[in-house]
Every structure is written in C-alpha cells, then in structure tokens.
Amino acid sequence: MLFVVLCNDKPGHLDLRMATRPPHVEWLKGLEAEGTLKAAGPFLGDDGKPVGSMLILKAESLEAATALAAQDPYAGAGLFSDVTVRPWNWVFVNPEA
Known part of the structure; x- marks a missing residue:
C-alpha cells in the first residue's frame, strides 16, 4: 500500500534543513534502492526556498x-x-499500474 507523508518545517529552520540535507538524501537513496520510496521532494515557500517535504x-x-x-x-x-x-x-499516471 502507498502512503503520502506531508511534513511542514518549523518557521525559520532553513539552516537546520540545509545542514541535515546530506543524511536525509542518503536515507532517501536507501529507501529508493529497496523499492520503498516512490517519490519525494520539498514544498517551496513564496521565496522559492524549502518549507516542508512530501514523500510517497x-x-x-x-x-x-x-x-x-x-x-x-x-x-x-x-x-x-x-x-x-x-x-x-x-490512480492516474502510475507507472506500475
């Protein structure tokens, strides 16, 4: 079964996000390699900077x-x-369907 994970960053925590990004990316790569991660990416604020995450x-x-x-x-x-x-x-545009 698939699940969407919706995450909102704490305001003013962009520096923490950027400092933690390398281990986050490695974790995602591991999930992708095992077939657990279907999609992922950040939500962007009005200034174009990340303010949250979405994972499938x-x-x-x-x-x-x-x-x-x-x-x-x-x-x-x-x-x-x-x-x-x-x-x-x-339902739509699912490459596995």
Whole structure:
C-alpha cells in the first residue's frame, strides 16, 4: 500500500534543513534502492526556498509508514512542526499500474 507523508518545517529552520540535507538524501537513496520510496521532494515557500517535504512510501500499514517517516534524519533533527501520514491510491499516471 502507498502512503503520502506531508511534513511542514518549523518557521525559520532553513539552516537546520540545509545542514541535515546530506543524511536525509542518503536515507532517501536507501529507501529508493529497496523499492520503498516512490517519490519525494520539498514544498517551496513564496521565496522559492524549502518549507516542508512530501514523500510517497510503500509500506505494509499506516503504522509501518509512520515508523518509517520517523526515521527521516529531518525528523530526528527536529525540523518538522508537524507530520501527517495518509494512505494514498495512485490512480492516474502510475507507472506500475
């Protein structure tokens, strides 16, 4: 099953995001290699700078997806003000359909 992880950064934490980006990217590459990560990218503010993240993960359950999202180095660094994990049905433009 697929899950969308929606993360909002704490205001004024761009420096923390940039400092934590290398381990975050390595973590994502590992998820991609194992087939767990389907898509990922930042949300952008009006100034074009990152203010949050969105991930699409393959997991067995909501609990498993939530636990996986908690392993994100950004989450461990305290970057996010909130994280929402929701089941998602990829209907259109799904390369696996």
